[in-house]
Amino acid sequence: MxxxxxxxxxxxxxxxxxxxxxxxxxxxxxxxxxxxxxxxxxxxxxxxxxxxxxxxxxxxxxxxxxxxxxxxxxxxxxxxxxxxxxxxxxxxxxxxxxxxxxxxxxxxxxxxxxxPDAAHPSFSNVQKAINYAMTSFFTTGGIRGGKKQLDKYQxxxxxxxxxxxxxxxxxxxxxxxxxxxxxxxxxxxxxxxxxxxxxxxxxxxxxxIDFEKFIKQVYKFGVVRVILNRWYPGTGKVVYMLPSLFLLGTLGLLLLIPSTGGYSLLPLSLFIGLIGLDAWRSNSFIVAVLAIPAAFIQLLGYGFGYLKSQIKLNLLGQAERQAFPSFFFDKK
Incomplete structure (x- = not known):
């Protein structure tokens, strides 16, 4: 046969x-x-x-x-x-x-x-916005969208x-x-x-997924990246830390609002404009508007998960299954 x-x-x-x-x-x-x-x-x-x-x-x-x-x-x-x-x-x-x-x-x-993956024209505006956030150079380096890998392709x-x-x-x-x-x-x-x-x-x-599910998903991606870097020494990259730096930088800029008269928000405003214009190049105006919160969810959610995982695993020295038991399926 x-x-x-x-x-x-x-x-x-x-x-x-x-x-x-x-x-x-x-x-x-x-x-x-x-x-x-x-x-x-x-x-x-x-x-x-x-x-x-x-x-x-x-x-x-x-x-x-x-x-x-x-x-x-x-x-x-x-x-x-x-x-x-x-x-x-x-x-x-x-x-x-x-x-x-x-x-x-x-x-x-x-x-x-x-x-790579892409959004079909029949997808909803939210699905297209999330697809942009998952494949854009400004949020993931374009890796999932089919660009060159930052390291060996996974x-x-x-x-x-x-x-x-x-x-x-x-x-x-x-x-x-x-x-x-x-x-x-x-x-x-x-x-x-x-x-x-x-x-x-x-x-x-x-x-x-909708935005609520999306933030849970990217949070998990951030957590898992630290686990994988621990399991496979030498696979960690500076780029994996960037969303966490974006998270900390965003919090810092918000805290500076009273002392700067709001000027500390300029970098975030520029980022919002960049995301909106870039998303508009290949999507409708509505999708471009939705891509802005999607991009922030992508970066902040992943950044928080990555930072939390670093603290639990590498600072506190917890085992992966002890720190994040819900990330492992019980096959029994």
Whole structure:
């Protein structure tokens, strides 16, 4: 029996509507050298009723809730493809995704890889603003938007792939969440494998969040970055500290308002103008306005998480699971 080239592994938790959009985009691919492994992670709202609607090779599995990383590991044990691909359930693929991926793999010959994410025109204004904050040069250095990496590229599990033999060598995702994807990337790189960014392999990432959820998400990203830097010495970069410096600088400027007559707010005003104009170049005026609070949430939330994690782990010397127990899934 001929095995597929790609095994697409998608963990899903209470998101049947999103899964329908994802499966629609897979059905519309110009080429389909894949099988689909849909891992239902203990959902109350199941997606199994969707399977019969699609003429696609879908393998559906239901398991207890142990988190997305462990669900991807479950999927890899069932996969038969040469490459394992991971997408989040809130992603939609352009029709030529697999055409672009095939060409890039022939040219680059990566052992593991990832691609950038972007906002689809149908996304809400808030989703587009959050996408800007997550991909802009002024907030994240443009890394997640497909620019050059500040260090070795760390694929993210919303759009990530690896060879089957890489998984067999280094294992799967750990029980930390978020952060299970850069953790796996570091282990792959430490094992000597070639990890590449494939800029043409773009996905539309819906980011099913509002501003309240967004600040919780980026706070967690800041916390996890310190944990990963502790686990993998030498991976820390000055750039990871910049949001914390932005947080402290913003607080300092606000405290100086009485003594400066408000002039201390000028740097923040300039930053607001810069973000607004930059976001307006590729979005509507409304999205540009929303991008301003999104950018502040991105920087301040991440900065606070990073600073708190530094204090707990490196200043107070606490263990990761003691300091942040909710960041680790119990697989028992």
């Amino acid at each position: 001929t095995h597929p080239k790609y095994s697409i592994i998608i963990p899903v938790y209470n998101r049947p509507d999103e899964m329908k959009e994802m499966l629609d985009s897979l059905r519309n691919q110009t080429i389909k050298p894949f099988e689909i492994i849909l891992v239902e992670d203990g959902s109350d709202q199941k997606s199994d009723f969707l399977i019969e609607r699609y003429d696609l090779p879908i393998n559906y599995f239901f398991k207890k809730n142990t988190g997305p990383g462990d669900s991807r590991n479950f999927g890899m044990k069932k996969a038969k493809g040469e490459y394992f691909l991971f997408f989040d359930s809130d992603c939609v693929l352009p029709e030529d995704y697999f055409e672009n991926l095939d060409h890039a793999i022939v040219e680059i010959q990566p052992d593991a890889f990832g691609g 694929p993210r599990s919303f759009n990530m792939g690896l060879k089957k033999q890489v998984y067999e060598k280094v294992g799967g995702f750990s029980d930390i969440h978020p952060g299970e994807d850069p953790d796996l990337s570091f282990r792959i790189m430490n094992a000597g494998y070639k990890v590449s960014l494939i800029r043409e392999a773009v996905v539309f990432h819906k980011r099913r």
